[in-house]
Amino acid sequence: MDCKEFQRMIPGFLDDELDNYSLEAFLNHMEKCKSCKEELTIQFLIEAGIQRLEDGSTFNLATELQTTMNDAWLRLRVRKRLLNAAFFLQIIVVAEIIAAIVLAIGLR
């Protein structure tokens, strides 16, 4: 992913609308690219800041940004694990079907 792509995806990231593949590429680029991280930080601060001003609640944006990043990694890991689990279950089902077919042929 290049910096242009990253910047196009920032709104999607902030709204949590990225799919697993995009989210991973996004987070990986952010870890490596200092200027994009800064850009994301600024956009996050603006978005979160405006929201807080509207609610009138107090906030610590630096902590919140860190939390948002950590959440994003966590979500990605959880989603991947779910995908792996689904894949594993499919293998079991296929294996059972094959076993049933082999058994059926054997019984004939």
Ligand SMILES: [Zn+2]
């Ligand atoms: Zn970049």
